[in-house]
Every structure is written in C-alpha cells, then in structure tokens.
Amino acid sequence: MNRIKLLPEHVANQIAAGEVVERPASVVKELVENSLDAGASRITVEIQAGGRSLVRVTDDGFGMNRDDALLCLERHATSKIRRAEDLAAIATMGFRGEALPSIASVSRFTLTTRESESQSPEGTEVIVNGGKIAEVKAAGGAPGTSVEVRQLFFNLPARRKFLRTEETEAAHIQHYLTLAALAHPHIAVTFIKDRRPVWQLPAIKSGADINERLSALRERFRGLMGEVSLINVDFTTALAVPDELPDESFENATPAGGSAPSSSLNPPPSFRVWGLIGAPGVSRGNREDQHVFVNRRPIENRGVNFALMEGYHTSLMKGRYPVCCLFLEIDPAAVDVNIHPAKREVKFHREAEIRRLVAQAVREALQKFHAVRTVPNSPKPSAPVIATPVVERTAEPIELPNFSAPAPSRPTATQPKTEQPALKMGFAPSATVAPCPAPVVSPAAEIQSAIGHRPSAMPAPLLNVPLRLVGVVGKLYVVLESDRGLVLLDQHAAHERILFEQMLDRLEQNQQAPAQKLLLPETIELAPRDAQFLKDQLGPLTRLGVGLSEFGERTFLLDALPPFVKVGDARRFVVDLVDELKAAGRDVNSARLGEHVVAKTVCRHAVKANDSLRGAELENLVEDLRRCTMPYTCPHGRPTLIEMNYRELEKKFGRIQ
Ligand code: ADP
Ligand code: MG
Numbered sequence: 001m002n003r004i005k006l007l008p009e010h011v012a013n014q015i016a017a018g019e020v021v022e023r024p025a026s027v028v029k030e031l032v033e034n035s036l037d038a039g040a041s042r043i044t045v046e047i048q049a050g051g052r053s054l055v056r057v058t059d060d061g062f063g064m065n066r067d068d069a070l071l072c073l074e075r076h077a078t079s080k081i082r083r084a085e086d087l088a089a090i091a092t093m094g095f096r097g098e099a100l101p102s103i104a105s106v107s108r109f110t111l112t113t114r115e116s117e118s119q120s121p122e123g124t125e126v127i128v129n130g131g132k133i134a135e136v137k138a139a140g141g142a143p144g145t146s147v148e149v150r151q152l153f154f155n156l157p158a159r160r161k162f163l164r165t166e167e168t169e170a171a172h173i174q175h176y177l178t179l180a181a182l183a184h185p186h187i188a189v190t191f192i193k194d195r196r197p198v199w200q201l202p203a204i205k206s207g208a209d210i211n212e213r214l215s216a217l218r219e220r221f222r223g224l225m226g227e228v229s230l231i232n233v234d235f236t237t238a239l240a241v242p243d244e245l246p247d248e249s250f251e252n253a254t255p256a257g258g259s260a261p262s263s264s265l266n267p268p269p270s271f272r273v274w275g276l277i278g279a280p281g282v283s284r285g286n287r288e289d290q291h292v293f294v295n296r297r298p299i300e301n302r303g304v305n306f307a308l309m310e311g312y313h314t315s316l317m318k319g320r321y322p323v324c325c326l327f328l329e330i331d332p333a334a335v336d337v338n339i340h341p342a343k344r345e346v347k348f349h350r351e352a353e354i355r356r357l358v359a360q361a362v363r364e365a366l367q368k369f370h371a372v373r374t375v376p377n378s379p380k381p382s383a384p385v386i387a388t389p390v391v392e393r394t395a396e397p398i399e400l401p402n403f404s405a406p407a408p409s410r411p412t413a414t415q416p417k418t419e420q421p422a423l424k425m426g427f428a429p430s431a432t433v434a435p436c437p438a439p440v441v442s443p444a445a446e447i448q449s450a451i452g453h454r455p456s457a458m459p460a461p462l463l464n465v466p467l468r469l470v471g472v473v474g475k476l477y478v479v480l481e482s483d484r485g486l487v488l489l490d491q492h493a494a495h496e497r498i499l500f501e502q503m504l505d506r507l508e509q510n511q512q513a514p515a516q517k518l519l520l521p522e523t524i525e526l527a528p529r530d531a532q533f534l535k536d537q538l539g540p541l542t543r544l545g546v547g548l549s550e551f552g553e554r555t556f557l558l559d560a561l562p563p564f565v566k567v568g569d570a571r572r573f574v575v576d577l578v579d580e581l582k583a584a585g586r587d588v589n590s591a592r593l594g595e596h597v598v599a600k601t602v603c604r605h606a607v608k609a610n611d612s613l614r615g616a617e618l619e620n621l622v623e624d625l626r627r628c629t630m631p632y633t634c635p636h637g638r639p640t641l642i643e644m645n646y647r648e649l650e651k652k653f654g655r656i657q
Contacts, residue, residue: 009075009131009180010105010131010132011073012075013101013102013104013105013131013445013598014097014102014105014106014131014156016075016102016105017102017103018103018159019102019151020096020098020099020103021102021608022104023051023108023163023164023169023172024047024050024051024052024055024152024169024172024173024176025051025169025172025173025176026046026161027051027055027103027107027149027152028045028051028055028057028173028176028177029176029180030094030099030100031045031055031103031147031149032045032057032176032177032180033093033094033099034057034093034094034099034100034145034147035057035059035061036093036094036180036184036187037061037062037092037094038059038061038062038063038144038145039062040059040060040061040187041060041186041187041188042059042060042188042189042190042201042203043057043059043180043187043188043189043190044056044057044058044059044189044190044191044192045173045177045189045191045192046058046192046193047173047194047542048193048194048195049166049194050163050164050166050167050168050169050170050173051152051170051173052151052152052160052163052166052170053150053151053167054148054149054150055148055149055152055173056146056147056148056149057146057147058144058145058146058147059144059145059146059290060116060142060143060144061116062115062116062117062143062144062146063113063114063115063116063143063144063145064113064115064145065115065118065124065125066124066136068110069113069124069126069136070126070133070136071114072099072100072111073100073101073104073126073128073133074101075097075098075101076096076097077097077101078094078095078096078097078262079371080092080094080095080097081095087333087338088333089454090101091295091332092368093297095338095602100147101131102105103147103149103195104128104131104155105130105131105584106130106131106152106153106154106155106159107130107149107150107151107153107154108128108129108130108149108150108151108154108155108644109127109128109129109147109148109149109150110125110126110127110128110147110148110150110478111124111125111126111128111145111146111147111148111246112124112125112139112141112145112146112148113144113145113146114139114140114141114142114143114144114145115143116144122138122139122140122543123138123139123140123141123143123464124136124137124138124139126137128646130154130155136408139365140206143237144301144535145545148237148581149169152252154338156631157371174191174193174198175288176298177189177191177199177249178224178291179219179291179293179298180222180225181199181218182217182221182222182291182293182297182325183202183293183298183327184296185203185204185208185216185217185219186203186205186216186221187203188201188203189198189201197383199223199224200221200378201223201224204216204219204220210234210274213274214232214234214274214275214622217275217276217325218230218276221276221325225289228282228323229278229279229281229282230276230277230278230279230280230282230323231276231277231278231279231365231366231368231369232274232275232276232365233273233276233277233326233361233362234272234273234274234275234364235272235273235274235357235360235361235364236270236272236273237270237271237272237357237366237572238269238270238271239270239271239330239334239350239353240353243569245319245432256498266532268632269330269331269333269334270331270384271328271329271330271354271357272327272328272329272330273325273326273327273328273329273357273358274325274326274327274329275327276324276325276326276327277308277322277323277324277325277326277362277365277366278322278323278324278379279369279461279632280315280366280369280630280632280633281315281319281632281633281639283317283321283322283323283637284317284320284321284322284323285319285321286321287305287321289321289323289324290305290308290321290322290323291324291325291326292304292305292308292324292326292328292336293325293326293327293328294327294328294330294337294346295328295329295330295332296327297337297346298344298348299344299346300345301345301346301347301348303348303352303354303355304328304354304355304358304360306355307354307355307356307357307358307359307360308321308322308326308358308362309321309322309359309446310355310359310362310363311359311360311361311362311363311366312362312366312637313363313596314362314596314600314633314634314635315366315613315632315633315637315638316628316633316637317633317636317637318636318637320637322362324362325362326358328354328358330348330354331529332348334348334349335347335348335349336348336349348440362573367629367630368629369459370463370464370628370629370631370632371628375506377448384493385608386567395591397521398413408491409575433638437651451651461632462482462487462632462641462643463484463625463626463631463632463641465482465484465538466482466483467480467481467482467487467622468480468481468482469615469618469622472491472613472618476490476491476492477489477490477491478490478491478618478619478621478622480614480622482643484643484645484646485643485644485646485647485649486643486644486645486647486649487642487643487644488641488642488644489621489622489640489641489643490634490639490640490641491506491613491621491652492606492634493633493634493638493639494621494622494624494625494631494634494640494641495621496603496604496635497625497628497630497631497633497634497635497640498621498624498625498628498635499562499564499606499629500599500600500603500631500634500635501629503544503562503597503602503603504596505600506543507540507543507544507599512542512543512545513543513544513562513577514546514562514563515546515560515561516545516560516561516562516563517547517559517560518558518559518560518561518570521557521558521559522555522558522559522571523551523555523556523557523558524555524557524558524570524571524574524575525554525555525556526554526555526556526575526578527554528554528575530575530606531553531554531555531556531631533578533581534548534556534578535550537581537598538550538577538596540599541577541598541602544562544598544599544602545560545561545562545563545602546560546561546562546565546577546602547560547561547567548574553630556574558570558573558574562602563618564606565602565605565606567605573605576605577601577605580601580604581597581598581601599635599636600636603635604635604636625640
C-alpha cells in the first residue's frame with residue numbers, strides 16, 4: 001500500500017501559515033510589505049481587537065488584474081523573483097510567494113484590487129474562507145489594493161488560543177508599523193486602531209540627496225516619537241576586497257548558491273550607514289528604540305547590536321541602550337535575508353567587517369557632534385565668561401556638523417520615556433530631551449548661519465555656546481548660565497572625563513602617564529584567581545601610572561599612582577580595581593577595549609574634591625571639558641552637564657503652560 005500522499009493545498013497552506021503567520025502583527029507586516037513592493041505612496045492600516053477581529057491594509061499601489069488577483073493566492077506565486085539566482089540579490093520585501101495564501105488559509109479573507117494602469121474602472125474582489133475561494137466578482141473602488149483579514153485563526157482554535165491580549169497584539173503591530181514608517185518617510189501612513197486614528201503621518205518629500213533623506217527621517221521620527229535629541233550619521237566606505245580581509249571576516253564570503261564573490265577586478269562593493277542616533281546622554285533601559293534596517297528592511301542582528309554599544313562606548317551608562325534609527329545600505333548579494341521565514345534576521349557574509357564599520361560610523365558621528373569649529377564671540381559679560389573655544393585638538397580634520405533638518409514646527413519639549421535617572425535636583429539631563437529653541441537666538445546659532453549653515457532642528461551643542469559662571473552648589477554642582485537658560489555641571493563627572501581622555505591621549509602617543517612614586521611602597525597579597533587576573537592587566541596599568549609589579553606568586557608591589565589618585569588603603573584600592581575590571585570585562589569585548597576599560601576604572605578613583613573649586617579653576621575645568629572628544633558624559637556614560645532652558649523654567653514656575 002502506498003503510504004505517501006501529497007497534502008491537499010489548503011493543508012499545505014496552513015502549515016506554511018504556521019511559519020509565516022505567527023500573530024496579527026505578522027499579517028500586518030506581510031500586507032504592508034506587499035503594499036511597499038507595489039509602489040504605494042499611501043498606506044492605511046486599520047485593526048480591531050489587536051488585529052484578532054480585523055486587519056485591513058489599503059494602498060494606492062499598482063494593483064492587480066483579475067488573473068493576478070487569483071494567482072496571487074496560489075502558493076509560490078510571486079511576481080518578484082523568477083529564478084533561484086534572483087535569491088542572491090533581493091531588492092523587494094517579499095519573494096517567497098507564501099504570504100497571501102498562508103493568511104487566506106487561516107482567516108476570512110477579502111482581496112479587493114484594481115490595476116492602476118488599466119483604463120477600466122473595474123476591479124476584482126476575491127473572498128476566501130479558511131483557504132477556500134468563496135466568491136470572485138467585479139468590484140469598483142480606487143486603483144490599488146485593499147486586503148481585509150477577519151477572524152484570524154478562526155479555523156485553528158489552538159492557534160487562536162495562543163494569541164496574547166488585545167493590547168499586546170496591538171503593541172506588536174504598532175512596533176512593526178513604526179519600523180515601516182521610519183523606513184519610508186516618503187509614504188503617508190495612517191494607522192487606525194479600534195476606529196480611532198493613532199497616526200496620520202503625511203508623506204515627506206525628499207530626494208536622493210543624503211541631507212534631504214536625513215531631514216525627512218528626522219521629521220518622521222519626530223512625528224512618531226516626539227522630541228528626542230538626535231544626531232546625524234552618514235558614513236560611506238568601500239568594503240575591503242577579499243584579499244585585504246583578515247581571515248575571520250572572510251569566512252563565508254561567497255553567497256551560497258549565488259553569484260561569485262567580487263573579484264579584485266570589480267570595484268569593491270560600497271557600504272553606507274546613515275540615519276539618526278541619540279546624542280550623548282540619550283539612552284533607554286531596553287532596545288525598544290533601537291531601529292536598524294538593512295536595505296530598508298528592519299532587522300535583528302546581534303553583531304550590529306554589539307557594534308552600536310561599541311560605537312557609543314563611554315557615552316552610554318551601564319545597562320542602557322542606544323536610541324537610533326540606522327540604515328545600512330549594502331549590496332544585496334552581500335547579505336542573506338532568507339534565513340528566517342519572517343525575514344527578521346539577516347546574515348552578513350562579512351559579519352566582522354560590518355560590525356567594525358557600524359561601530360566606527362557611530363563613534364565618528366558622536367565625535368563630530370562636539371567637534372564644531374566656532375569662533376569666540378563677545379557677549380556682554382556680567383560675570384566671568386567662559387568663551388566658546390576654537391576647537392583645535394586633533395590632527396584629524398574637524399568637520400562642521402551637518403544638521404540640515406528644518407527648524408521644528410512645534411517647539412515642544414515633551415519629555416520622552418528615554419529619560420535618565422534625574423539628578424538629585426530633579427532636573428532631567430538636557431541631553432535626553434531636545435532643548436527647545438532658545439528665546440534669544442544663541443550666538444552659536446548666529447555663527448552657524450553666518451557660515452552658511454541653517455540653524456538646525458537641534459540647537460547648538462551646549463559646550464559650543466558661551467557659558468557664564470554663576471556659582472557652585474553642594475560643593476559639587478557648578479551652576480552656569482547660557483543665553484538659553486540654566487546649565488549645571490557635575491564637577492566629578494567632568495573631571496573624570498577629562499582625566500580619562502588625557503590618559504587615552506597619552507596611551508595613543510605611547511607615552512607613559514605621569515606617576516607619583518609612593519613614599520612607602522606597599523605589598524599586597526591577593527587570592528590566586530585575582531592574582532592571575534591582575535597579572536594580565538599589569539601592562540596597561542603601568543602605562544597609566546599605576547606602578548604595580550609582581551612580588552611573588554600572589555603578591556604585588558604597589559609603588560606609584562597617578563597624581564590624581566589618592567588612596568588611604570592601598571590593598572583596598574587594588575582589590576577594588578580588580579573587582580571593577582573584572583565586572584567591566586564581562587560587559588565588553590575586553591580584548592579590544594582593554595586599555596580603555598583600565599583607564600576608565602583608574603579614573604573612577606580620581607580624588608573626590610570635597611572643597612569646591614573656585615573661579616579660575618572652574619573655568620579651566622570647563623575649558624578642559626570643551627577640549628574633550630566626548631565631553632557630554634563621564635567615561636561611564638553619566639551626563640557631565642544638564643540644561644534647563646528658559647522655556648522649561650517658565651513652565652516649572654507656571655508662567656507658561
Ligand atoms: P510575495 O510578496 O513573496 O511575492 P505574497 O503572497 O505576499 O508573495 O504576494 C504574492 C503576489 O501578489 C506578489 O508577488 C504580488 O505580485 C501580488 N501582490 C500582493 N499584494 C499586492 C498589493 N498590495 N499590490 C499589488 N500586488 C500585490
Ligand atoms: Mg509578500
């Protein structure tokens with residue numbers, strides 16, 4: 001007896017649906033992707049009961065004729081690829097030809113479509129119930145396509161039971177739509193939930209020019225997320241040709257079953273990273289506001305996540321995650337999107353190289369944020385003025401930031417959830433919230449426009465505007481005044497940042513950091529494991545001015561310290577150092593960040609000045625901070641400065657609403 005039988009079509013579809021249609025959000029994703037592939041300029045998504053009772057996606061794309069409207073419900077029917085080779089270079093969102101038949105097999109499904117090219121006003125409507133075509137008829141309606149999915153999983157009670165609450169399902173849908181809306185600012189997106197509009201995002205015109213794309217993205221981001229202080233990223237490079245690659249990143253460079261790897265005769269493929277990332281100090285407690293796209297497809301990739309953290313490095317507090325919307329543009333042949341049925345995960349053929357370049361893109365953007373060349377100006381000082389400096393620090397060319405976004409249409413400063421723990425005084429760190437446009441035009445903004453840069457949606461970075469010293473409170477917080485309002489500086493955090501960068505500079509120039517010999521060298525005995533760990537760190541520690549040497553199996557001799565470190569208890573200092581380094585080593589890729597981590601840890605022991613600094617010392621502190629590459633956070637990512645502009649002050653005092 002023959003045991004093997006081909007599965008009936010509708011059963012096969014239901015099985016495929018198990019992979020493609022996990023929940024209502026997957027339906028939304030597949031339908032919206034189809035609308036995108038159909039060249040829509042307007043997409044409307046309506047849901048009811050978290051998408052369980054209704055998902056309807058309507059577009060004004062090219063639509064389908066009657067034959068295609070029927071064919072698209074067959075499995076593996078697609079207009080997007082024709083040959084297996086096409087898989088190696090996919091430029092559309094869909095290609096598997098599985099979504100529509102899968103969704104139709106597990107819902108009550110209506111497809112209404114009208115070809116936009118055709119002269120006839122007649123369209124087609126196909127009604128499918130649980131995979132069985134119930135009706136095909138002529139229909140009117142606007143050109144484009146509308147797909148209505150009701151009662152998802154009505155014929156699969158087991159699957160229906162696994163759906164979460166309406167709110168959870170709706171949140172998944174909203175998350176996906178956020179990604180889609182960010183990736184396509186030129187498309188108008190409307191989202192209606194239980195008959196109430198959640199967003200009505202207008203289409204934002206932008207050309208191919210990167211500045212236009214960035215400002216369109218900025219506007220779309222603001223429309224979705226409100227005001228968050230963001231900086232531009234634009235980084236292009238050629239990927240190394242295979243011969244130049246270190247072995248590890250070359251593994252797997254040939255796309256499976258795809259075209260041949262780029263030979264050295266062809267120009268090396270280019271790689272671009274562009275988008276927006278949170279300014280120093282902007283972060284979240286989870287990865288929810290981390291939006292990463294590869295060729296406009298939202299993706300998950302651990303390597304890229306690491307790269308982001310690596311790029312922020314000391315600008316991010318422990319346990320915090322970047323806020324970003326980053327687009328990676330790469331030759332489709334260099335990335336595999338077909339490793340996950342819902343195409344959520346991607347695999348780069350050169351994972352290590354991509355990771356390194358993304359980190360570099362983020363790092364350079366953060367550094368540029370501060371490296372603005374502004375000229376000293378002369379406001380009328382009523383108190384000592386700490387003038388805006390001409391930043392001239394490194395040999396690298398200093399570039400003006402290109403904040404090309406138009407001025408914000410509504411000057412609100414809604415405080416986003418990305419807020420960091422407020423300092424004692426209850427102010428929010430300025431860096432987390434985009435400061436409002438100043439009541440008075442800040443001199444820095446004037447300078448920017450004078451040299452041909454439109455004042456951007458983002459006010460000039462705080463350290464690029466003149467600051468007047470007002471005083472010190474709590475022996476720790478320096479109170480400053482700018483034309484925009486009140487500024488507070490955390491003396492310790494600033495000091496730590498300055499020392500840290502000085503140490504790194506010396507390390508880079510292969511110089512020994514100054515060390516002060518101790519009058520009485522001390523011997524310190526450690527537990528065997530700690531001793532072994534410390535032995536591996538002796539090199540960087542010595543270069544940083546911590547004079548530690550082996551003095552027996554588990555004993556060390558401490559005979560020098562950096563001048564800014566004062567320790568009462570030498571053993572305690574060394575044990576703390578070991579503990580902190582161990583803890584830090586778990587978080588970071590310690591092989592590569594070794595010296596940075598050590599420097600960061602040593603700086604933590606900078607003298608906590610109990611007596612407040614005075615006039616000239618404070619001015620020096622601000623000047624030194626200005627010279628730093630990443631002045632807005634201490635090496636551990638805590639803010640060094642917080643700002644409260646006049647608008648916020650007026651709000652607090654109830655002068656304005
Ligand atoms: P895929 O997107 O992988 O090709 P789908 O099952 O999602 O597979 O869609 C099948 C085909 O139906 C698509 O290739 C496309 O030709 C057509 N199609 C689906 N949705 C739309 C739409 N909104 N507008 C125009 N054509 C569509
Ligand atoms: Mg599709």
